[in-house]
Amino acid sequence: xxxxxxIGASVKRKEDARFITGAxxxxxxxxxxxxxxxxxxxxxxxxxxxxxxxxxxxxxxEGVMAAYTGADLAADGxxxxxxxxxxxxxxxxxxxQPPHPPVAxxxxxxxxxxxxxxxxxxxxxxxxxxxxxxxxxxxxPAVVDLASAHGADQIHEAVxxxxxxxxxxxxxxxxxxxxxxxxxxxxxxIVNNRLIPNAMEPRAAVGMYEAATGNYTLYxxxxxxxxxxxxxxxxVNVAAESKLRVIAPDVGGGFGSKIFVYAEETAVIWAAxxxxxxxxxxxxxxxxxxxxxxxxxxxxxxxxxxxADGTFVGLRVKTVANxxxxxxxxxxxxxxxxxxxxxxxxxxxxxxxxxxQSVFTNTAPVDAYRGAGRPEATYVVERLVETAARExxxxxxxxxxxxxxxxEDFPYETPVAxxxxxxxxxxxxxxxxxxxxxxxxxxxxxxxEANGKxxxxxxxxxxxxxxxxxxxxxxxxxxxxxxxxxxxxRVDVTGSVSVMTGCHSHGQGHETTFAQIVSDKxxxxxxxxxxxHGDTGRSDYGLGTYxxxxxxxxxxxxxxxxDKVIAKSRKIAAHMLESTEENVDFExxxxxxxxxxxxxxxxxxxxxxxxxxxxxxxxxxxxLSEKAFYDPENFTYPAGAHICEVEVDPxxxxxxxxxxxxxxxxxxxxxxxxxxxxxxxxxxxxIGQALLEHGIYDESGQLVTGSYMDYTMPRADDMPNFxxxxxxxxxxxxxxGAKGCGEAGAIGSTAAVMNALTDALGVVDVxxxxxxxxxxxxxxxx
Amino acid sequence: xxISLTVNGTxxxxxxxxxxxxxxxxxxxxxLTGTHVGCDTxxxxxxxxxxxxxxxxxxxxxxxxxxxxxxxxxxxxxxxxALHPMQEAFRENHALQCGFCTPGMIMSAIDLxxxxxxxxxxxxxxxxxxxxxxCTGYHNIVKAVLDAQDKM
Numbered sequence: 001x002x003x004x005x006x007i008g009a010s011v012k013r014k015e016d017a018r019f020i021t022g023a024x025x026x027x028x029x030x031x032x033x034x035x036x037x038x039x040x041x042x043x044x045x046x047x048x049x050x051x052x053x054x055x056x057x058x059x060x061x062e063g064v065m066a067a068y069t070g071a072d073l074a075a076d077g078x079x080x081x082x083x084x085x086x087x088x089x090x091x092x093x094x095x096x097q098p099p100h101p102p103v104a105x106x107x108x109x110x111x112x113x114x115x116x117x118x119x120x121x122x123x124x125x126x127x128x129x130x131x132x133x134x135x136x137x138x139x140x141p142a143v144v145d146l147a148s149a150h151g152a153d154q155i156h157e158a159v160x161x162x163x164x165x166x167x168x169x170x171x172x173x174x175x176x177x178x179x180x181x182x183x184x185x186x187x188x189x190i191v192n193n194r195l196i197p198n199a200m201e202p203r204a205a206v207g208m209y210e211a212a213t214g215n216y217t218l219y220x221x222x223x224x225x226x227x228x229x230x231x232x233x234x235x236v237n238v239a240a241e242s243k244l245r246v247i248a249p250d251v252g253g254g255f256g257s258k259i260f261v262y263a264e265e266t267a268v269i270w271a272a273x274x275x276x277x278x279x280x281x282x283x284x285x286x287x288x289x290x291x292x293x294x295x296x297x298x299x300x301x302x303x304x305x306x307x308a309d310g311t312f313v314g315l316r317v318k319t320v321a322n323x324x325x326x327x328x329x330x331x332x333x334x335x336x337x338x339x340x341x342x343x344x345x346x347x348x349x350x351x352x353x354x355x356x357q358s359v360f361t362n363t364a365p366v367d368a369y370r371g372a373g374r375p376e377a378t379y380v381v382e383r384l385v386e387t388a389a390r391e392x393x394x395x396x397x398x399x400x401x402x403x404x405x406x407x408e409d410f411p412y413e414t415p416v417a418x419x420x421x422x423x424x425x426x427x428x429x430x431x432x433x434x435x436x437x438x439x440x441x442x443x444x445x446x447x448x449e450a451n452g453k454x455x456x457x458x459x460x461x462x463x464x465x466x467x468x469x470x471x472x473x474x475x476x477x478x479x480x481x482x483x484x485x486x487x488x489x490r491v492d493v494t495g496s497v498s499v500m501t502g503c504h505s506h507g508q509g510h511e512t513t514f515a516q517i518v519s520d521k522x523x524x525x526x527x528x529x530x531x532x533h534g535d536t537g538r539s540d541y542g543l544g545t546y547x548x549x550x551x552x553x554x555x556x557x558x559x560x561x562x563d564k565v566i567a568k569s570r571k572i573a574a575h576m577l578e579s580t581e582e583n584v585d586f587e588x589x590x591x592x593x594x595x596x597x598x599x600x601x602x603x604x605x606x607x608x609x610x611x612x613x614x615x616x617x618x619x620x621x622x623x624l625s626e627k628a629f630y631d632p633e634n635f636t637y638p639a640g641a642h643i644c645e646v647e648v649d650p651x652x653x654x655x656x657x658x659x660x661x662x663x664x665x666x667x668x669x670x671x672x673x674x675x676x677x678x679x680x681x682x683x684x685x686x687i688g689q690a691l692l693e694h695g696i697y698d699e700s701g702q703l704v705t706g707s708y709m710d711y712t713m714p715r716a717d718d719m720p721n722f723x724x725x726x727x728x729x730x731x732x733x734x735x736x737g738a739k740g741c742g743e744a745g746a747i748g749s750t751a752a753v754m755n756a757l758t759d760a761l762g763v764v765d766v767x768x769x770x771x772x773x774x775x776x777x778x779x780x781x782x
Numbered sequence: 783x784x785i786s787l788t789v790n791g792t793x794x795x796x797x798x799x800x801x802x803x804x805x806x807x808x809x810x811x812x813x814l815t816g817t818h819v820g821c822d823t824x825x826x827x828x829x830x831x832x833x834x835x836x837x838x839x840x841x842x843x844x845x846x847x848x849x850x851x852x853x854x855x856x857x858x859x860x861x862x863x864a865l866h867p868m869q870e871a872f873r874e875n876h877a878l879q880c881g882f883c884t885p886g887m888i889m890s891a892i893d894l895x896x897x898x899x900x901x902x903x904x905x906x907x908x909x910x911x912x913x914x915x916x917c918t919g920y921h922n923i924v925k926a927v928l929d930a931q932d933k934m
Contacts, residue, residue, distance in 0.1 A: 012873055019881025020869040020888065022816015022856035029815035124799070200820045200828060200916050201882040252818075252882025253916050285821035507880030507917045677876045677922060684919030708825030708914070716920040717907040745919075 006520035010673035013512040024250040027204040027219050032278035035206070036065055038268055039126040041116035041133045042290065043108035046142035046362040046701025047155070050106055050115060050135060057132040058118050063125030066275060067118045067133060068267070070105035078102065078270055081261060082235040083327035086478035087165050087336050095165035098156035098360070100326040102236070102263040109155060109325035110364050111703055112290025117267050119279055142362035142701030146299055146322045149359040155325070156360060164323050164332065164358040169340040170416050175353035178314030182305035186388035192376045193768045194297035194322070194695035196711055197369045201252020202283040203292065205265040207272030214243050218269045222248040223258045223504050224544020227481065229536050231261040231329070238270050248534040251506035255685070256368035257292045258506065259546050260329040289706040294695050295369020297322035298335065298376050304384040310392055310399045312349040317380055321358045328367035332358065337477060338373030344414035345381040346425040346461050346639055347403040352415045362701045368546065370685055370746040371464070378462040382751035386459060387764060396459045397433060401426055418465060420637045422729040423665060429461060432641040432663040435723050441645070454648040458755025462748035463639040466548035466740035469632035484631035485549070486540035487557035489518060489565050491624040493610040495603025496528040502542010503554035504534045508742060509674045510550060514558055516670050521562045522602055523589025540627060548740030551670065552636045552731065559735040560628035568624060569605045575616040576600055576608060636731045636739040640664035644752035648760045653776030655691055655757055657720040662748065667731040667739035675741045679724045682745020688714040690753035694769050712769070785849040789814070790858030798845045805829045805840035808855060816856040816885045820914070827913030830886035831855050837893035856885035859892065868892050871930035879917035887913045891927045895934050901927065
């Protein structure tokens with residue numbers, strides 16, 4: 001049984017039956033009796049003072065039930081949207097968090113910022129009502145350019161110089177000394193392009209309020225409903241936590257963008273209370289482009305100091321990170337604790353120093369997007385390493401091997417505050433080199449050249465830190481929340497099992513993976529295990545899904561709870577078998593007395609727990625349901641080697657990925673099919689960043705790439721077939737030995753593509769995304 | 783205006799606003815919520831259905847244009863117990879993750895195969911370029927369509 005559905009098996013997913021038949025329940029599929037519809041009125045100005053807003057015409061329209069402004073929410077005690085991570089500047093001062101009302105009150109600071117909401121009987125009436133809202137604005141020139149934002153016209157009264165914080169990590173003196181005595185320094189100016197996450201399901205919310213009980217229910221497109229509830233209760237003051245139930249049903253992708261608590265969900269649940277009616281809102285895609293948190297957007301000066309033999313002696317990085325107009329929920333942590341800490345990469349670089357200045361601009365807020373800081377760090381390190389190899393005439397694989405942290409070095413303490421537990425970086429690189437046929441690359445290059453094409457190969461050996469933890473360390477560094485995960489393993493009377501998790505699946509397949517773990521450990525059929533997630537009314541407080549944490553943190557909590565179930569079951573079994581705990585073995589769902597033929601099955605034990613006739617009630621409570629909260633000791637450290645081979649048409653500048661190999665070490669794997677799928681999707685997003693995607697604001701602050709006509713999403717014919725494989729060094733500090741796989745593809749791939757492209761063109765750098773025009777210009781030396 | 787259309791084998795006559803879109807009728811009036819709305823520019827393909835046997839993006843068709851049409855949605859091609867070969871191939875090949883693009887992707891893929899031209903990897907990629915997926919990187923979707931082609 002377990003061989004086909006247990007840990008390590010590519011079990012087909014439980015969730016697929018509903019998705020392939022159109023029976024999924026996404027938020028926009030949910031309708032309530034008497035439901036109203038909300039539409040938001042959004043700023044067309046990048047920056048303006050609001051002189052007045054007039055909703056009277058809207059209110060006079062047929063079907064319009066209400067029209068609210070930011071002042072209405074504020075008057076009702078609705079608080080600002082908070083940022084959950086306090087980062088400190090070099091001088092020890094706290095970052096500056098400007099006011100962020102959910103609905104703008106006196107100023108608007110980016111195109112798309114909501115300043116009014118119209119609620120009506122039908123969607124069309126709400127749209128018409130929104131059209132009828134008028135406002136008088138005093139437009140102010142916007143601050144758009146990231147490079148010059150510091151010191152430009154001040155956006156927020158509370159934020160001098162538009163600087164949120166100026167953060168540092170590492171040993172500046174030691175790093176400067178390493179540079180002073182180095183044989184060679186490789187330098188790059190790097191722009192990490194702004195991306196727009198674009199989960200295929202637009203954000204949506206259905207808010208409900210029951211006057212008789214005072215209970216609120218919010219269906220919403222969230223990756224972490226408990227966190228949404230906490231923020232809406234404790235910070236935004238919508239309702240007491242116990243009076244607010246947040247349900248994230250089927251959610252159509254997140255990639256980070258659905259972690260955050262946004263204006264619209266907040267206003268919808270508040271207005272549902274005001275009107276005591278269900279209210280539905282769904283973003284149009286245009287609204288998603290304008291008002292979902294964007295990702296990346298760094299400008300960096302990066303330098304790597306080396307000895308003549310290629311040994312890395314120092315790394316110095318100075319980054320300006322764009323926060324957008326306001327601090328989104330975890331914005332501050334992304335370019336600091338999820339970026340600077342990763343700059344050691346897979347290497348023994350002894351001295352590292354990083355400075356990050358985060359600034360505000362009149363653009364949409366920027367926050368975590370798949371990888372969140374780690375793709376940016378990997379891009380810096382791996383572009384530098386490849387460039388250094390070229391400058392020193394070294395093979396890109398050799399220079400990496402020379403500098404790899406070796407298997408015997410673990411646990412390895414980096415100069416940037418992390419302790420890697422395990423890894424074998426050369427094992428992944430070796431396998432990737434074999435799979436891509438590196439030895440034959442010269443022949444393929446010659447053959448491309450014979451066909452008038454330029455061919456290049458690029459490496460990227462990335463590391464990531466997943467399962468953000470432990471809570472106490474993170475809290476001491478400014479995190480406003482714990483980072484554990486909850487689990488409950490509830491055994492039914494007949495021995496079937498419900499597993500409640502605080503994680504949330506929005507494509508990751510937890511209903512399958514988590515069921516595999518529990519069925520394997522309890523020795524019961526996979527079909528008899530159901531995973532429940534996404535509902536604050538059904539599972540204990542948990543942190544949801546982000547940062548490749550679900551298996552390593554949530555899965556570990558499930559293991560702990562399952563172990564408690566087994567421990568109690570063993571006591572019950574010992575009683576029923578008239579033996580002692582020590583003499584009872586448990587294997588494949590059966591308890592048996594050592595060296596005897598006496599045995600009892602898990603469902604029989606479960607039945608006895610609920611029908612406690614033959615049961616030690618003097619020692620044990622009846623029932624069989626156990627909870628666990630798991631707080632990791634450390635991050636996990638997935639790592640791998642990605643190698644990309646591109647062919648460029650010099651006539652058109654078009655880049656084709658002709659070979660892509662990803663070899664990743666995710667530690668132990670529960671479902672290889674799901675893991676490969678996660679890698680594929682991540683690769684597409686990383687390749688998308690390299691070649692296609694770019695969120696562009698023009699000089700005035702208008703979003704130029706505000707639709708699928710303008711923002712180039714990766715399509716099927718843009719993508720290659722991927723070759724993915726794995727190596728395994730188990731994580732040493734969680735019970736599954738797992739490291740997490742959700743973001744690796746997006747973290748490793750971008751640098752591999754750009755290293756391949758610069759190799760093909762024989763240039764130092766090409767800006768991302770490397771569109772045909774950009775590539776053609778690079779070839780022309782522009 | 784009053785329109786009559788056959789959806790998944792059942793005839794419906796309904797009064798609709800002149801400016802309503804076919805996808806709105808399918809989702810809101812007929813409660814067939816498997817057909818999704820993922821964009822507002824006819825670019826993502828999440829709303830793809832079959833109209834008179836050919837795949838169309840139902841966000842780009844006025845309800846009035848569907849008067850008299852024979853419509854098939856994701857709910858009409860198979861059931862959990864009797865899946866269409868394309869549905870089966872999507873499950874077998876892990877060609878879906880969050881599932882949001884999946885109904886549109888399956889409807890497009892069925893039409894692509896039913897057009898009858900033998901498909902290879904390249905032509906599947908080109909044939910599905912009107913449907914966006916953010917989760918799978920398309921790798922397993924392409925595998926699934928090639929797999930289904932042999933079984934349809």
